[in-house]
Amino acid sequence: MLTDLSVAFHDSAALAPGAQPHESQRALTRRAVVARYALAETDKALHRLATGQFGRCEDCAGDIPQARLLAEPEARYCERCA
Numbered sequence: 001m002l003t004d005l006s007v008a009f010h011d012s013a014a015l016a017p018g019a020q021p022h023e024s025q026r027a028l029t030r031r032a033v034v035a036r037y038a039l040a041e042t043d044k045a046l047h048r049l050a051t052g053q054f055g056r057c058e059d060c061a062g063d064i065p066q067a068r069l070l071a072e073p074e075a076r077y078c079e080r081c082a
Contacts (some may be wrong), residue, residue, distance in 0.1 A: 041074040048076075057081050 048054040055064050059081035068075050075082075 038074075044076075045074040 045054065048056075055066075055069055056062070057064055057078040057080075058076045060078060062078050062080075064075055064078050068079065
């Protein structure tokens, strides 16, 4: 997805020098930022998994319920601390 957004942005940026960016470029930029954030959160979750911290709240060290992790695998906090 991030690669597709990058290609779409590059294609839409083929403007004449000095031209103002189109609204579609702004929208693509916002989507790319959101996708990069999601990728970073996934990477952090994978790191927690590798270090044995996955499923533990970063605030209280309590267990994060399985239902929450199934719905949001990148969750870092239990429901009480969220």
